[in-house]
Amino acid sequence: MTSALPNSLGNHALPSLPSLEDTLQRRWGNPWLLGPEVLPIWPIIDEISQKLAAQPSSLCANPSDYPMAAILVAEVDPVRCLAATLAGLRRGFTVALANPRWGQREWQQVDEVLQPDRSQPLVPDWELYVAKLPPTEIPEIKTPELLITTGGSGGQIKFARHTWETLMASVQGFQAHFQIATVNAYCVLPLYHVSGLMQALRTLATNGQLILQPYAELKQGQPFPLPAENPGFLSLVPTQLQELLNQGDTYLPWLRQFQAILLGGATPWPALLTQARTLSLPLAPTYGMTETASQVATLRPDEFLAGQTGSGRPLPHATISVLDDHHQPQPPNQPGRLAITAPSLFKGYLRVPDSRLPTPDSRLPTPDSPFLTDDIGYLNDQGYLHILGRHSTTLITGGEKVQPEELESLLLTTDLVQAVCIVGLPDAHWGQAVCALVVPQPGVALAQLADWLAPQVVPYKRPKYWMAVNALPQTAQGKVDRRAALAMARRLITD
Incomplete structure (x- = not known):
């Protein structure tokens, strides 16, 4: 199914894609990030920016070249994670996001590829390090990138390469799909995952507000109050929604306030969807991945409550095709591999040198072909996406x-x-x-x-x-x- 990006958001003009610098200048000092009170992200961004500006010039091939250094962010604290990410990109560094809860196996893979000096954090008591881009990437990378981790075959960690432009394309598709100019969000997911990160970027780029609360705290029964005029969006994985619903009526009035509860990360089971529909929750099952900068298909709450099933229609910026084993398009209602074309697609995986160089991935997007996913599904006669499973053993x-x-x-x-x-x-x-x-x-x-x-x-x-x-x-x-x-x-x- 192909959708063209509309030139309006209902009665709102569709904004042009803002640059990172323009976005930060426009929002600087704004009480945008909230918890129990306003969270002080701006002075933290400024502090990290100054630390990065003081890095030795030896980290660059020469003063006019793109930095050979990357910034590895492994902060569990969401404010620190977001501040370090924005500061690194602002200073022209490629930023790699790491899961601070990785075990020895995962860290060994990252250490081999990026060689971070984890004995010398950029800021004392922070999980923020200078790392090195593989030499194979230096001639190719021209602008700062955000490297977001995703699992590969055999459990091998891959860094999906995104740019500010790919991430903003995802934001714009989200705005158009929900016909909303300003996005507010309540984030309980980690910001080193694409699902949490994109909530932050949507709110930052669209003059919205982001409420941060660890899911473990939310589960204790103390959600923060929502903005009355624009309560915004909540993102959960199915397991989290089920846990909240298992608390009886505790969360129901709060959950019903959201414009949409985005449900992704895994296929929700039928009993959970039936329960949510019976309780009149504004559920929006989604489909997307790290490589697509989050969702590329979403079922809107009105459709869900009307009884529609599946993951919804593709967002306006995305094209989703269903291919058979010979990579030929399938007719409606016939399952096959999903292939995606979108300006939010990643630029490929970070390549590693020498003996660590992986086998070329035939699924990578090119200017002439879409990204062939590992997912099996179909589009029905109305263009709604239904996911059936994985092509591999994942x-x-x-x-x-x-x-x-x-x-x-x-x-x-x-x-x-x-x-x-x-x-x-x-x-x-x-x-x-x-x-x-x-x-x-x-x-x-x-x-x-x-x-x-x-x-x-x-x-x-x-x-x-x-x-x-x-x-x-x-x-x-x-x-x-x-x-x-x-x-x-x-x-x-x-x-």
């Missing part, structure tokens, strides 16, 4: 990606297991629950495996179920039969 748990091969490889490096297969069990709370089927070495308890894996990976990757089996099912070629392994796990969980 698991989605609580909105986070988990690659089974990564966990299997890690466990097989020990002398604790003979064989292992990671599968995703259907789960009403998490979407998929990570489950490890293992053939342990004699005398090894499952608790030993869980204890060994815990410091290696971020918490959401850790299996929620460990099952000891005598042998794993195999295909005729001698490989683990993942489909049969999943069936085995489902039998065991019900026994």
